Amino acid sequence: MRCGCLVEEHRVLPAWRTQAEDTGPGSSSGGHTMSRALLAMILIVILAAPGCAGHRLSYPTPPLAPRAGDLVLEQGALETKSGKYRADFGTLVVPENRSDPNSRLINVPLIRVPASDSTNRGEPIFLLEGGPGLSNMKWRPREYLLSNHDLVMVGYRGVDGSSVLDCPEVQKALKGEVDLLGESSLRSLGAAWSACASRLRDSGVDLDGYTILDVVDDLEAARHALGYERVNLLSLSYGTRVAYVYALRHPSSVFRSVMVGVNPPGHMIWEPTAIDTLLVRYAELWKRDPKMHARAPDLVASMRHVLTHMPRKWFPISINPGKVRVMTFILLYHRTSAPLVFDAYVAADKGDASGLALMSFMYDRMFPSMMCWGDVASKAVSADFDPSRDYIAEMGPPEAILGSPLGRLLWGPLHYGSWPVRRLPNEYRELRDSDVPTLLVSGSIDPSTPAEFAEKELLPHLSRGRHVVLSDMGHVEDTWRAGGDGLRLLLTSFYDTGVANDSLIAFSPVDFQVTRSFPKIAKLGRGVVVGAAVIVVGGLTYLGISLAR
Numbered sequence: 001m002r003c004g005c006l007v008e009e010h011r012v013l014p015a016w017r018t019q020a021e022d023t024g025p026g027s028s029s030g031g032h033t034m035s036r037a038l039l040a041m042i043l044i045v046i047l048a049a050p051g052c053a054g055h056r057l058s059y060p061t062p063p064l065a066p067r068a069g070d071l072v073l074e075q076g077a078l079e080t081k082s083g084k085y086r087a088d089f090g091t092l093v094v095p096e097n098r099s100d101p102n103s104r105l106i107n108v109p110l111i112r113v114p115a116s117d118s119t120n121r122g123e124p125i126f127l128l129e130g131g132p133g134l135s136n137m138k139w140r141p142r143e144y145l146l147s148n149h150d151l152v153m154v155g156y157r158g159v160d161g162s163s164v165l166d167c168p169e170v171q172k173a174l175k176g177e178v179d180l181l182g183e184s185s186l187r188s189l190g191a192a193w194s195a196c197a198s199r200l201r202d203s204g205v206d207l208d209g210y211t212i213l214d215v216v217d218d219l220e221a222a223r224h225a226l227g228y229e230r231v232n233l234l235s236l237s238y239g240t241r242v243a244y245v246y247a248l249r250h251p252s253s254v255f256r257s258v259m260v261g262v263n264p265p266g267h268m269i270w271e272p273t274a275i276d277t278l279l280v281r282y283a284e285l286w287k288r289d290p291k292m293h294a295r296a297p298d299l300v301a302s303m304r305h306v307l308t309h310m311p312r313k314w315f316p317i318s319i320n321p322g323k324v325r326v327m328t329f330i331l332l333y334h335r336t337s338a339p340l341v342f343d344a345y346v347a348a349d350k351g352d353a354s355g356l357a358l359m360s361f362m363y364d365r366m367f368p369s370m371m372c373w374g375d376v377a378s379k380a381v382s383a384d385f386d387p388s389r390d391y392i393a394e395m396g397p398p399e400a401i402l403g404s405p406l407g408r409l410l411w412g413p414l415h416y417g418s419w420p421v422r423r424l425p426n427e428y429r430e431l432r433d434s435d436v437p438t439l440l441v442s443g444s445i446d447p448s449t450p451a452e453f454a455e456k457e458l459l460p461h462l463s464r465g466r467h468v469v470l471s472d473m474g475h476v477e478d479t480w481r482a483g484g485d486g487l488r489l490l491l492t493s494f495y496d497t498g499v500a501n502d503s504l505i506a507f508s509p510v511d512f513q514v515t516r517s518f519p520k521i522a523k524l525g526r527g528v529v530v531g532a533a534v535i536v537v538g539g540l541t542y543l544g545i546s547l548a549r
Helices: 036-048 168-173 182-202 212-226 238-249 272-287 290-295 299-308 323-330 338-349 355-367 373-383 403-414 451-461 476-482 486-497 518-548
Strands: 071-081 085-097 105-113 125-128 151-154 231-236 254-260 437-441 465-470
Touching: 036 238, 071 212, 085 212, 105 212, 105 518, 125 212, 125 238, 151 212, 168 182, 168 355, 182 323, 182 373, 182 403, 212 238, 212 373, 231 238, 238 254, 254 476, 254 486, 272 290, 272 299, 272 338, 272 373, 299 338, 323 338, 323 355, 323 403, 338 355, 338 518, 373 403, 437 451, 437 476, 437 486, 476 486
Parallel strands: 125 151, 125 231, 231 254, 254 437, 437 465
Antiparallel strands: 071 085, 085 105, 105 151
């Protein structure tokens, strides 16, 4: 799962133009862009977490008497931050539940950006975003991939298209005031999951039609409708699971597959031991920086102390321990945000809890509306839920440093509620051999999709697989944005020749120096609020005096 991936909303423009997300290798990033990244992150957190609503775009109208497999295409322009591209915008008609002959039909959107060189066109590249619960229609085309490949985005059913699994009940429960990871909160979330599932089913939604297998069959239907013999796959995080299942289910349809931030079967959950391993690794890197070591000789000990004795208020601002834990884990995803977390914990260990207060505040404005929660439930539960596990106890063992906050938050409530969806057949829930040429790309400090799972579990089952681990890189955004020329060569060489050339991959150490820290921002925000309150009170007083005259 790729929680914490924040995306912009599309802006629908005339003539089928769309403002797409700035996503993809080649975006500028570096160790000293912390202040710019931080400001952007704060703005995104407050303004741009789209939930389900941000994924509904306008596409061609399906036929009056639609049949499964129908595809309506209209030409237009895809406008992104980097340029404007000629594109085909489509609506694909698919059955909601392919195992039910009487299933209703739903519509899935599609965008195809043709290769710029039509004389040397290779297999198209189908793009698969992370999630679940996020749109697959927000990729930004890359010139070096477009030079000889069509790029295709097929919407994720449950998020994109005519059937959206929106769950306002869950969104509301995620905003509770009690400890987010406590029993009362988890019970409320369990009831919310059950209530949302019941409402969707009562409205005619067949939840059994919203699994990874159904997404894969949508991709295959799009391949067939577009007339492609074989396709390449480029997948991120959760999208890598979709790509893996696609290669198992339709091996003759897949030419080559690149997986960035690999999620093998069984890992749509975050295990506490893997998170502890990451924190210990970060602590080792921290010690190598003399300035950081002088601030806190033992980073893990500082975090343990704060997590065990977390304050509940900073001035009038409440600090919710569970929300702080969830935000801690989300911000560990990327090497540009992880130092902000460590800085806040070290400050809190010295008596300044302002950074924790800001993290708790940020949670309410980001996380509840970040995902399309019904889609998260359908895809995750059908793929990896294990009813024999006690997720509440296992995700928060007392000896763990942080535990697994998201694991406890998203899987624990299923002890008190349910999401009735069919499980994937065992052949797609377990590791199986594949001879599809596959390139795995991981970051060595990725807490969401640890490199060791790709290396030890998935790679042995790929007879034509290769794994490239990028040192001191985190989850997808790190490898995807900071890879630069190295990642470009890695991808183009693999798609063009089948051999991944990693000779230009450059090492860049983690920079723990924080310019605009969470404590500074929290105190600045407090000052602004206090100042605004003084102005308002002064204005009202003046108005009252004026009226009294």
